[in-house]
Amino acid sequence: xxxxxxxxxxxxxxxxxxCSVFWLLLLAPSVGYGGASALSATAAVVLxxxxxxxxxxxGLKGGLLSAALLLPAALATGDSVLLTLALLVLGLCxxxxxxxxxxxxxxxxxxxxxxxxxxxxxxxxDGSLEGIAFATWAFWLVQAGFALTLTSVVPKAEALDxxxxxxxxxxxxxxxxxx
Numbered sequence: 191x192x193x194x195x196x197x198x199x200x201x202x203x204x205x206x207x208x209c210s211v212f213w214l215l216l217l218a219p220s221v222g223y224g225g226a227s228a229l230s231a232t233a234a235v236v237l238x239x240x241x242x243x244x245x246x247x248x249g250l251k252g253g254l255l256s257a258a259l260l261l262p263a264a265l266a267t268g269d270s271v272l273l274t275l276a277l278l279v280l281g282l283c284x285x286x287x288x289x290x291x292x293x294x295x296x297x298x299x300x301x302x303x304x305x306x307x308x309x310x311x312x313x314x315x316d317g318s319l320e321g322i323a324f325a326t327w328a329f330w331l332v333q334a335g336f337a338l339t340l341t342s343v344v345p346k347a348e349a350l351d352x353x354x355x356x357x358x359x360x361x362x363x364x365x366x367x368x369x
């Protein structure tokens with residue numbers, strides 16, 4: 191499961207880097223490289239949950255939440271503010287909707303992956319078309335590594351008492367019904 195999420199994230203990273211070139215060429219004449227980069231990042235953050243999530247429901251929730259948070263910002267703020275908000279929304283939607291986990295662990299992982307991704311993007315960024323494309327690609331490749339941190343700890347059946355086994359069975363039935 192983690193491998194398929196990682197593979198989907200790698201594919202998304204490659205496509206985000208390639209599409210950023212398209213967006214820059216299409217939008218830069220009218221809004222400049224900064225505006226085109228911000229709009230490209232916004233679109234990528236909205237699409238990321240749909241691609242990276244293994245579950246369509248959580249992917250749609252993450253994508254819709256991203257769109258609801260970023261659309262007003264895209265209409266009302268400047269390029270650098272929109273780009274910053276897009277990164278914050280990425281962390282929020284990924285940690286809450288797409289791959290929920292305890293708050294402290296989610297916060298540490300999001301800060302780690304966003305920080306390393308931004309450092310690598312800053313290394314490649316030079317304001318040119320190629321620099322922005324490589325920066326985008328590098329950022330999303332780092333984000334693909336987030337899928338490798340997804341682990342699910344399933345307790346052994348022998349270690350559970352009869353009540354815990356019944357609770358686990360009931361939770362499994364409810365989980366299947368929810369899909």
